[in-house]
Amino acid sequence: xxxxxxxxxxxxxEISSLYRDRNFSAIKAILTQINPADxxxxxxxxxxxxxxxxxxxxxxxxxxETFVELDGDTQEALIHAFSDTELRExxxxxxLDDTVDIIEEMPATLVKKILKNTxxxxxxxxxxxxxxxxxxxxSIMTPEFVDLKKDNTVEDAFKRIRRTGVDKETIYxxxxxxxxxxxxxxxxxxxxxxxxxxxxxxEFMETNxxxxxxxxDQESAAxxxxxxxxxxxxxxxxxxxxxxxxxxxxxxxxxxxxNTEDIQKMNAxxxxxxxxxxxxxxxxxxxxxxxxxLLMVSATFTxxxxxAFEDKLSALIILTSFIPMLMDTGGNSGGQASxxxxxxxxLNEIDLKDIFKVIWKEIRVGIVCGLSLAVVNFIKxxxxxxxxxxxxxxxLKVDLVISCTLIIEIVFAKIIGCTLPIxxxxxxxxxxxxxxxxxxxxxxxxxxxxxxxxxxxxxxx
Amino acid sequence: xxxxxxxxxxxxxEISSLYRDRNFSAIKAILTQINPADxxxxxxxxxxxxxxxxxxxxxxxxxxETFVELDGDTQEALIHAFSDTELRExxxxxxLDDTVDIIEEMPATLVKKILKNTxxxxxxxxxxxxxxxxxxxxSIMTPEFVDLKKDNTVEDAFKRIRRTGVDKETIYxxxxxxxxxxxxxxxxxxxxxxxxxxxxxxEFMETNxxxxxxxxDQESAAxxxxxxxxxxxxxxxxxxxxxxxxxxxxxxxxxxxxNTEDIQKMNAxxxxxxxxxxxxxxxxxxxxxxxxxLLMVSATFTxxxxxAFEDKLSALIILTSFIPMLMDTGGNSGGQASxxxxxxxxLNEIDLKDIFKVIWKEIRVGIVCGLSLAVVNFIKxxxxxxxxxxxxxxxLKVDLVISCTLIIEIVFAKIIGCTLPIxxxxxxxxxxxxxxxxxxxxxxxxxxxxxxxxxxxxxxx
Numbered sequence: 001x002x003x004x005x006x007x008x009x010x011x012x013x014e015i016s017s018l019y020r021d022r023n024f025s026a027i028k029a030i031l032t033q034i035n036p037a038d039x040x041x042x043x044x045x046x047x048x049x050x051x052x053x054x055x056x057x058x059x060x061x062x063x064x065e066t067f068v069e070l071d072g073d074t075q076e077a078l079i080h081a082f083s084d085t086e087l088r089e090x091x092x093x094x095x096l097d098d099t100v101d102i103i104e105e106m107p108a109t110l111v112k113k114i115l116k117n118t119x120x121x122x123x124x125x126x127x128x129x130x131x132x133x134x135x136x137x138x139s140i141m142t143p144e145f146v147d148l149k150k151d152n153t154v155e156d157a158f159k160r161i162r163r164t165g166v167d168k169e170t171i172y173x174x175x176x177x178x179x180x181x182x183x184x185x186x187x188x189x190x191x192x193x194x195x196x197x198x199x200x201x202x203e204f205m206e207t208n209x210x211x212x213x214x215x216x217d218q219e220s221a222a223x224x225x226x227x228x229x230x231x232x233x234x235x236x237x238x239x240x241x242x243x244x245x246x247x248x249x250x251x252x253x254x255x256x257x258x259n260t261e262d263i264q265k266m267n268a269x270x271x272x273x274x275x276x277x278x279x280x281x282x283x284x285x286x287x288x289x290x291x292x293x294l295l296m297v298s299a300t301f302t303x304x305x306x307x308a309f310e311d312k313l314s315a316l317i318i319l320t321s322f323i324p325m326l327m328d329t330g331g332n333s334g335g336q337a338s339x340x341x342x343x344x345x346x347l348n349e350i351d352l353k354d355i356f357k358v359i360w361k362e363i364r365v366g367i368v369c370g371l372s373l374a375v376v377n378f379i380k381x382x383x384x385x386x387x388x389x390x391x392x393x394x395x396l397k398v399d400l401v402i403s404c405t406l407i408i409e410i411v412f413a414k415i416i417g418c419t420l421p422i423x424x425x426x427x428x429x430x431x432x433x434x435x436x437x438x439x440x441x442x443x444x445x446x447x448x449x450x451x452x453x454x455x456x457x458x459x460x461x
Numbered sequence: 462x463x464x465x466x467x468x469x470x471x472x473x474x475e476i477s478s479l480y481r482d483r484n485f486s487a488i489k490a491i492l493t494q495i496n497p498a499d500x501x502x503x504x505x506x507x508x509x510x511x512x513x514x515x516x517x518x519x520x521x522x523x524x525x526e527t528f529v530e531l532d533g534d535t536q537e538a539l540i541h542a543f544s545d546t547e548l549r550e551x552x553x554x555x556x557l558d559d560t561v562d563i564i565e566e567m568p569a570t571l572v573k574k575i576l577k578n579t580x581x582x583x584x585x586x587x588x589x590x591x592x593x594x595x596x597x598x599x600s601i602m603t604p605e606f607v608d609l610k611k612d613n614t615v616e617d618a619f620k621r622i623r624r625t626g627v628d629k630e631t632i633y634x635x636x637x638x639x640x641x642x643x644x645x646x647x648x649x650x651x652x653x654x655x656x657x658x659x660x661x662x663x664e665f666m667e668t669n670x671x672x673x674x675x676x677x678d679q680e681s682a683a684x685x686x687x688x689x690x691x692x693x694x695x696x697x698x699x700x701x702x703x704x705x706x707x708x709x710x711x712x713x714x715x716x717x718x719x720n721t722e723d724i725q726k727m728n729a730x731x732x733x734x735x736x737x738x739x740x741x742x743x744x745x746x747x748x749x750x751x752x753x754x755l756l757m758v759s760a761t762f763t764x765x766x767x768x769a770f771e772d773k774l775s776a777l778i779i780l781t782s783f784i785p786m787l788m789d790t791g792g793n794s795g796g797q798a799s800x801x802x803x804x805x806x807x808l809n810e811i812d813l814k815d816i817f818k819v820i821w822k823e824i825r826v827g828i829v830c831g832l833s834l835a836v837v838n839f840i841k842x843x844x845x846x847x848x849x850x851x852x853x854x855x856x857l858k859v860d861l862v863i864s865c866t867l868i869i870e871i872v873f874a875k876i877i878g879c880t881l882p883i884x885x886x887x888x889x890x891x892x893x894x895x896x897x898x899x900x901x902x903x904x905x906x907x908x909x910x911x912x913x914x915x916x917x918x919x920x921x922x
Contacts, residue, residue: 033669034669035669035671035689037688037689037690158654161654162654162655165651165654165655166655171650171651171654172633172650172651172692189632189633189650189654190626190632190633193619193622193623193626193632193650194623194626194627208494208495208496210496225713226710226713226714226717227498228496228498229498229710231633231692231709248692248709248710248713249687249690249709251713252686252687252709252712252713252716253687255713255716255717256687256716256720256808259720260804260808262724263723263724263727263800263804264800264801264804266724266727266728266800267727267793267796267797267800267897268793268796268797269797269800269801275805275808275810276801276802276804276805276810276811276819277805277810277811277815277818281822281825281826281829282829284822284826285826285829285830285833288794288797288826288830289830289833289834291793292790292793292794292797292830292834293833293834293837295789295790295793296786296789296790296834296837296838297837297841299785299786299789299790300786300841300845300846302782302785302786302789303782303783303785303786303846303852304782304850304852306781306782306784306785307779307782307850307852307853310778310779310781310782313778313781314775314778317771317774317775318768318771320767320771320774320781320784321763321764321765321767321768321771322764323767323781323784323785324760324763324764324767324784324788324905324909325757325760325761325763325764327785327788327789328756328757328760328788328792328898328901328902328905329753329756329757329760331789331792331898331901332728332729332752332753332756332898333749333753335728335729335897335898336728336729336730336749336753339724339725339727339728339730340725340730340737341737343721343724343725343737344736344737344738347717347721347736349736349737349738350737350738354738357738358737361742361745364742365742365745365746365749368742368743368746369746369749369750369753372746372750372754373750373753373754373757376754376757376758377757380758380761384761385761385764389765391764391765391768392768436728436796436897437789437792437793437796440789440792441789444785444789448785
């Protein structure tokens with residue numbers, strides 16, 4: 001199936017019409033042709049009762065895979081509707097990290113129902129996983145990995161994989177542990193396949209294993225998986241015992257979520273992980289109002305600056321016309337610098353120790369940008385505003401004030417834009433917050449001060 | 462090795478000191494302990510000659526893996542320094558998609574040197590891959606995959622993997638093709654391991670295969686890999702013949718690059734893929750100046766609006782003080798809406814057909830945000846600006862003008878912020894361009910008009 005061929009709408013129409021005819025076997029046939037990720041999208045279009053009905057048509061394995069992809073509300077409705085046997089069937093097929101994700105979203109009564117239907121061993125694992133702090137590596141790992149011993153032969157390894165592999169989230173990376181469960185090596189099914197059956201694992205396993213602790217940040221884990229092109233990353237506890245793995249598909253989700261979060265923070269939005277259409281008006285309001293409020297109130301300073309120079313402005317009211325342009329250009333320049341640095345920090349391209357290199361570069365970029373914009377602006381004001389539009393009050397000196405302000409404010413904006421995110425990181429805050437809207441507020445004040453200073457100097461007002 | 466333990470600086474110091482003693486065997490011992498991705502970072506710290514020297518110390522396979530991770534300039538210097546035999550050794554170990562990536566960055570003379578040292582079959586594949594347009598699925602795929610026939614048994618499959626697997630980028634997903642190389646099924650090594658040796662592939666292969674065309678966008682490919690949690694995605698040509706696969710590690714790189722690109726575009730930066738510290742001042746300037754220039758010049762409109770209402774402003778100069786606050790708040794509100802929509806579009810959470818749902822939601826969010834801000838602002842102006850700071854000229858009516866403007870401009874900003882990205886997408890432009898800086902410029906003009914309108918209505922000036 002080509003990815004463009006499958007249309008949720010068409011499947012919806014078809015299934016709806018089959019539903020009217022009560023032709024469930026045909027619906028079942030269609031559903032088994034669709035990938036679980038798409039079934040979940042498709043279910044979004046149906047009513048709650050239909051969803052439960054259709055879910056029951058899915059084969060066991062597909063049902064579990066679909067269940068993981070559904071949103072929290074639908075999962076809740078399904079668990080409500082399930083008999084204990086049905087619930088147990090789904091839970092049996094789920095990987096533990098997914099079960100934990102689901103439990104974290106459920107109300108207490110449903111959590112009880114879930115835990116009642118898992119065996120005691122699983123329940124113990126779930127409880128351990130639930131204890132890891134949110135956003136930690138431990139919270140996204142799964143304890144279901146293949147572990148081998150160093151004196152296993154390739155044949156032993158394959159036997160073990162065949163016996164236990166069906167329940168493992170990935171079998172392709174195999175971990176070698178000693179008696180006390182310390183991680184001593186790693187190998188892959190590819191290596192196993194390329195060696196003879198009686199070769200011993202320790203002869204070819206990689207001993208220089210890269211791992212992460214349960215309490216490390218999930219973003220670090222995702223970055224490691226991405227940097228080293230791993231399919232899975234081992235997670236150890238404080239005693240360096242192997243307790244779980246993080247698989248690449250979960251790493252991608254973490255990276256995407258962190259990117260979304262960065263983008264939201266960069267634009268004065270309090271992060272919210274849910275998809276746009278699933279968030280209500282009030283929740284959207286709550287994620288947007290705090291920064292709007294804070295930034296609005298902090299604009300009191302720009303108001304105060306203007307008030308202080310009110311007499312200058314009323315003496316030469318033309319100066320007011322250029323305030324929006326100066327402020328936007330300053331804000332945009334600062335914003336460019338800050339997002340560049342924030343992104344570079346989050347991709348680990350720069351480090352705290354690079355701060356002077358960064359500032360020196362931004363100063364030079366600021367000077368070149370400032371000069372170019374000032375020249376263009378100088379000419380534009382003279383020819384467009386004065387001659388073409390006939391705006392009154394524009395003199396060469398006024399033009400000069402505006403152009404000089406541009407140069408200085410842009411250099412300032414670049415410096416502020418690049419230093420604040422680095423300072424934030426130094427102070428263990430998220431650099432992403434030091435982005436355009438915040439920088440703009442500061443740059444605005446600086447720009448106005450520079451503007452009025454040049455006005456005093458050049459125009460003697 | 463825990464990811465925090467390895468320090469590039471420490472390794473640099475140690476190797477530098479060993480280098481002074483000409484103790485190359487010790488250097489070699491250290492390098493073989495380090496992951497290729499880290500060796501590449503480490504090499505950045507050394508001089509060019511040292512890099513070439515150290516590179517020659519690496520074992521064959523590690524050398525090739527390190528080579529891929531190095532930046533273009535270092536790769537170029539190494540290829541220059543290589544003898545034909547050395548170059549051939551590295552090329553033999555590289556996967557084809559990596560070779561193609563390298564060739565794309567090299568000057569013509571080095572490309573010749575590379576092609577001279579590959580066999581004719583590889584050369585033909587390279588030439589095919591080089592023809593795919595940049596950013597297409599074809600340009601990031603590799604033709605090195607495991608293909609099976611439907612009447613192969615599991616035993617046949619493992620034999621084939623053992624024989625040819627060492628050169629394949631991934632062996633874990635195996636593709637089943639017919640005689641004319643059409644893709645008819647897919648299976649995994651996990652499935653193979655869980656079936657008996659004499660089971661036939663066709664009995665358990667997945668026939669509902671999700672694939673992509675060579676000319677499709679690389680971002681679509683990456684999104685599919687992420688959505689379906691695949692380790693590899695098959696790529697077919699116009700005749701639906703399987704010609705390559707895209708592996709999950711390359712998909713992660715594409716996703717990260719696309720995220721960086723989106724963030725840059727959202728902040729008025731012309732995208733540039735290179736890491737921050739590797740871009741010169743002039744190149745940085747070139748990526749920042751176009752939007753700054755365009756946005757600066759388009760601020761002519763706000764200037765014109767202010768000029769047109771100059772008499773009102775000089776009659777009541779206090780109105781000027783609140784222009785920065787009104788503009789920033791409008792810009793921030795619009796920016797919030799636009800980035801939210803841009804992100805939702807790029808994660809496929811919303812679609813063109815959702816436009817009315819989106820607008821309706823943003824209007825309601827805008828009203829709630831606008832009302833809250835207006836109330837706070839009204840009180841703040843009265844108590845802080847008038848009573849506490851003693852700003853002259855503030856009357857109840859002035860306060861009312863500012864607060865009413867806030868409500869209307871925020872609703873406008875939200876509407877503009879959410880519709881422009883969707884229109885851009887409709888017109889096949891990148892929605893990311895319709896972000897804060899651009900929205901701000903439009904919202905500024907609208908806000909000023911609203912402001913002066915309320916001033917006329919309420920203050921009768």
